[in-house]
Amino acid sequence: MPIVADSATFRQILGHYPTGVCAITGMQKDGTPVAMIVGSFTSVSLDPPLVAFFPDKASSSWPNIEACDGFCVNILADDQEGLCRTLASKVPAKFDGVPHHLSARGAPILDGALAWIDCSFHAIHEAGDHYIAIGEVHALDIHHPGAPLLFHKGRYGKVAPLL
Template identity: 85%
Template sequence: MTVEADPETFRRILGHYPTGVCAITAMQADGTAAAMIVGSFTSVSLAPPLVAFFPDKASSSWPKIEACGGFCVNVLADDQESLCRTLASKDPAKFDSVPHHLSSRGAPVLDGALAWIDCSLHAVHEAGDHYIAIGEVHGLDIHHPGAPLLFHKGSYGKVASML
């Protein structure tokens, strides 16, 4: 049986593929942090080291991050669902109570994130109703060991123990 790829069906079917959850952060020229949540993060190239994520064209946070010329990808831990929901909100003060420190390039690194990847904005391409934002990696590290926050079938979840 073939199903038409209307937006609702497309989202429902692709929701069967679990994704990790990342917070993309940047520091604006006025010293205000900007953040958005994405489930579409990937490595692109080893030489040079490039990563990508796919912001929605309707995002109110993406223009703020794009204008910064760089960003930090924060891989969220499985105990950071509340933080994820906070940073996904439209609240202009959503970052005010978020514990973080700054990378050497000035982007917010979230305390408690599993890992962080500090990037300059390398390129942006249009792709349907989204953009492909490519970042050149300048610094990265594991913040602490643990398991990632996952998104699957419209809900947040955790990796089940493989042992």
């Protein structure tokens, strides 16, 4: 018999599905870089090129990103767990000592990320206790080849090397 999903069970079951980890970055109008970490990122459309991520409505970082003119998705590498934890923290100056440069649209691109995708906001929709933030892609590139940082069953992990 199927389990009726309360939020704890729902989270536990979905934790069996590994996700990639991305840093969503933006630049506030006063020149302050901001970031949030997401494990919910996906492509939406090829024509036009659209991507999406799903910030929690309770996130303290989301309003800072939403207030930016756009955002950059930074696909984190498997050696960037420390950076991930820093950007996910509540410290006010998350970018102190974080190597980065700016995209043509002004969003931070994190040095060492596997790839980056620079976007403007296309649409934001409410979806339960989250938002669906859809971005129109303006530029993207691969920084370096490597393996992504993963999140699975409440822990960070890596892709096993191919034999």
